[in-house]
Amino acid sequence: MSVRPVIAKNCYPCHSQAGMGGLKLDSREAVMKGGKSGAVVVAGKPEESLLIQAVAQTHARLKMPPNGKLSVDEIAVLREWVRGGAMWPAANAGATQAASHWAFLPLKSSGEESIDAFVEKGLAAAGLKANAEADKRTLMRRVYFDLIGMPPTPADTDAYMKDSTKDAYAKLVNRLLASPQYGERWGRYWLDLARYSDGQLGANRDTPFANSWRYRDWVIEAFNHDLPYDVFVKAQLAADVMPGTDNEKLRPAMGFHALGPQGDDRVDATTRVFLGLTVACAQCHDHKFDPIPTKDFYSLQGVFRSSEIYQHPLADAATVDAFAAHQKKIEDAKYELDTFVQRRSAELSESLARKTARYLVATWKTAHGLPQEDKLDAEVLTRWVEYLKDPRKDHDFLKPYFDLKPDAPLAEVQRVAAELEKFIVGVHEERRRMEDRNYVKMGGEKGVRTESIRQYTNLESLEIHQYYLWRDLSSEAYKKDFLDFKGGVYFYGEKNIARWMGQEWRDEVKRLQEVYAATKKAAPAQYPFVHAVREGKKPANIRVAIRGDAKNPGEEAPRRFLSCLASGEQPAFKNGSGRLELADSIIAHPLAARVMANRIWQLHFGQGLVRTASNFGRLGMRRHILSCWIIWRRSLLIVAGQ
Ligand code: HEC
Ligand code: HEC
Incomplete structure (x- = not known):
């Protein structure tokens, strides 16, 4: 059990905003300040502390909370806390912590003329001397x-x-x-931060984005042309809405979000890269080390949810429309082909299903070395033999067959086989009836295709075990590694159905395949475009997901900047998604400059002044400037701009 929850639950109602008895208990400063009787806590001495006397109710008059008594455990926690010096737990240090954390403070001059003089003073104070200059x-x-x-x-x-x-x-x-290689070298560092890759782009994509290089080149150019850092940052977040700039020219910068981190990761990338803050740690609970409440995560999330990723064409509307129209033609041609083959395939498996009894008997005979008289398709028979080798199935409809004794008379085998055939044919017929009904439901009419056909809403389907039986026999989805074909026992698809077809149908498949291939071939090349971000149609605040669970919404989180980076309440963003205001707020805060200066330092000298370059929070590791200096003396001049 920790201190803050005990106080929050039992004392905040009267000692937070209300400050009864002149006492607030919501920050260390407030606790130490005390109430109308003066100090209520004597650090290290619980028995002398009014607060402990009040809660232990050993004080003659003062008994807290007034309407009851804390549990023995709760009192013990508070007593230990005072004994340990009454440190304030991180999670609630909020305002006080924010006000004092070094990284959040305004930048101030060291008072020295140059970095050299500053460092030399530090060296002298530490009784150290700089190494000799490198040759x-x-x-x-x-x-x-x-x-x-x-x-x-x-x-x-x-x-x-x-x-x-x-x-x-x-x-x-x-x-x-001034050399182009400078931008390539330093751009690459940035692209790593932006999680950029022009090849493999995440688990859900296996083809590279053909236009991703536009962001890559923009970053390189930005370094080579010495783009001011504020423009560099703002363009990557809000190039589309930046006033007073050439938005078209800056648009490729938006690859930062359009190509890189998606979903929740956008908050993570944005805050770590530009501010060195791990705001994503506040998705499920208040940040455990930094003054970042959960609500802040959702405030930023709301900004990104109110924006959308899209492909910004670098071509005129006619080209874009023509491309889209042709893509639709390709889809249609593929649809015609698939539908034709699927129908033939379904008809074939249904007619094969009507021979199930004969195939089962033949399989039995094969398995028991009996002579084979029936003329059946050799391939289908082989599939049955393989399929029945292993009795473990996702359904148990074939149990009567597997239960047959090895010496069962043939008549008995035939009887079981006939029963199974009847059942299997029934399942196939039922499946076809459902498909027809679904087809009509989806707006289909005698092969006429409508847009809704491919939507799967409210469709009927077989009972699950019957579905497994059907899948094993007649669907393309069934796959076992014992056979070198994909699909069920009776399944024949585009690749291998031809031998079951008459000439007319074969010609038709061939014709449809040719149409499809020709349409694909005639497609105009994809026009160039930029991976970009724009304002969403309905910018809106989102709610806090309690403990990170989207199904458990809490209070609304206004779209605004991080609360710990303001002295008072952060104003809500007013324009659209709030992306531009977010970018402005980021760049206006000294943290942004600190973080980037540190990255440059780190990449020149091997280690940052803050070693955790993307974490300037309380767990960030601040290093002493001297160690860097001693190793790299002369090179420092680059950063100092001399
Ligand atoms: C229902 C409201 C209420 C709750 C809950 C409450 N208090 Fe108080 N508290 C008061 C009031 C009212 C006073 C002033 C009473 C007085 O001076 O007689 C007070 C006074 C105090 C004082 C003395 C302040 C001073 O300088 O004289 C202390 C210490 C204190 N409370 C501690 C606590 C703690 C610790 C808790 C939680 C465990 C708590 N209180 C819960 C209403 C509350
Ligand atoms: C997807 C949800 C989720 C995210 C994101 C998350 N945590 Fe947690 N964390 C939890 C849960 C759940 C617990 C256990 C219950 C609790 O303390 O609220 C926990 C507990 C902790 C604890 C133990 C706290 C204690 O009081 O003992 C620490 C420390 C912690 N998290 C740090 C972090 C840090 C640092 C990050 C970011 C790198 C992070 N968490 C991100 C869900 C999350």
């Missing part, structure tokens, strides 16, 4: 690797070693910063 060649290689990720060529090295002018080093740095 010219070593430094050059470092700069190459840092800026373009590749070593210098021998010719580059020679030229640089021979250059004895005073600003040789600065010229080298500037030349590399």
Whole structure:
């Protein structure tokens, strides 16, 4: 049991907003401040603390809560808490924590002229001295690797070693910063943060997006053209609605969300990448370490839910319409072909079902080495033999066959087989009747296709065990590894149905296949487009999902920025989804600059000042600036912009 819930449940009704007796108990500051009688907690000394005397009801007058008494355990928890110094548990430290956490504070000057002077002062204070400078060649290689990720060529090295002018080093740095490889190297770091990949794009896709490179190239260009960081951030979140910019030119930036993280991950990526905060930890409970209430997660989630991902065409409307119209033609041709084959296939399996008794008897004879007189299809018989080798099925309709004794007289086998045939034919007929009824329900009429045909709403289907029987015999879905074919015993599909068809039908299948192939071939190439994000049709707040469970909605979470990053209440976003306001809020907060400066530092010097580059929360690991300095002395100049 922890302290906060005990206090919240028993004392907040009167000692939070209401502050009865002049006492608030909802932050450490408030607890330490005390009430109208002065201090109520003496850290380390429970027996001297008014609060403990009140709850233990050992105080002559004051008995809390006034209308009852806490349990022995609850009192013990509070007593231990005071004994331990009355630290305030993280989950509720909210405002107080936010106000004091270093990463949330405004940026301030070190008071030094340059980073060098700042660091040297720190070194001196620690009684340390900087290492000697790296030699010219070593430094050059470092700069190459840092800026373009590749070593210098021998010719580059020679030229640089021979250059004895005073600003040789600065010229080298500037030349590399200006080279296209700089953007490729540094863009890649960013693309990793954006979870970008131009090949495999997640578990639910196996074909790469043909236009994903537009985002990749935009990022590279942004680094090469030194796009201001605020524009860089805002474009990736809200290029479509950024005022005073060329929205078309910036649109590829939206690949950040359109190509990368989807669903809930958008909150995670946005807050970790730009703010170094793990807001996604607040999806199911208030953040356990940082002052981020669950509600904040849903406030941001609401912004993304109010936006939609789409393909923004880079072609005129006529091209786009023509493409869509042709895609529909392809679908139609495929539909014609599939429907024709499916019907023939269903008819075939139904007629084969009417020979079930003969196949079963023949299977029996095969299994018992008896002579075979009946003329049956060899392939279908082989399928039966294989299918009946293993009596374990998802249904038990074939039990009478499996129960036959090895020495059962043939007449007995025939009788069981005939009964089974009757049942199996019945199942097939029932299945066909349902299909017909479903077909009509879906708006089908004598082969005339309507849009609703492919929707599966409220359709009848066989009782589940009968379905398994039908599936094993006549559906394409049935697959066992003992046979080298896909589908049930009586199933023949597009690939292998031809030998069961007369010439007319074969010709028809061939014709439909040709139409389909030709339509596909004639398709215009997909027009170029940008993976983009736009405002949703109905921007709306969403509700908190209690403990992360969407089926258990809680209070509404207004779309607004993180509460811990404001001194007062965050105002609700007013425009559309709120994406632009979110982007503005992010970039306006010093955290955004801190996080990016740290990333640049980390990628130049191997370690960030904050080692957890995507977590600037209380569990983030802040490092001492000196260790970086000592290793990389001269290279620091790049970051310092000198
Ligand atoms: C139903 C309202 C109510 C609840 C619940 C309640 N209190 Fe109080 N509390 C008061 C009132 C009213 C006073 C002022 C009473 C007085 O001075 O006689 C007070 C006074 C106090 C004081 C003394 C403050 C001072 O400076 O004089 C302490 C300590 C205190 N409460 C602790 C608690 C704790 C701890 C809890 C929860 C376990 C709690 N109270 C629950 C109403 C409540
Ligand atoms: C999908 C839901 C979900 C997400 C997301 C989630 N947690 Fe939890 N977490 C739980 C549940 C459920 C518990 C156990 C019950 C509780 O304490 O509320 C728990 C418990 C914890 C505890 C133990 C708390 C205690 O009081 O003992 C910590 C610490 C914790 N989570 C941290 C995190 C961090 C850090 C993240 C983000 C990286 C995170 N959680 C994300 C569901 C989640």
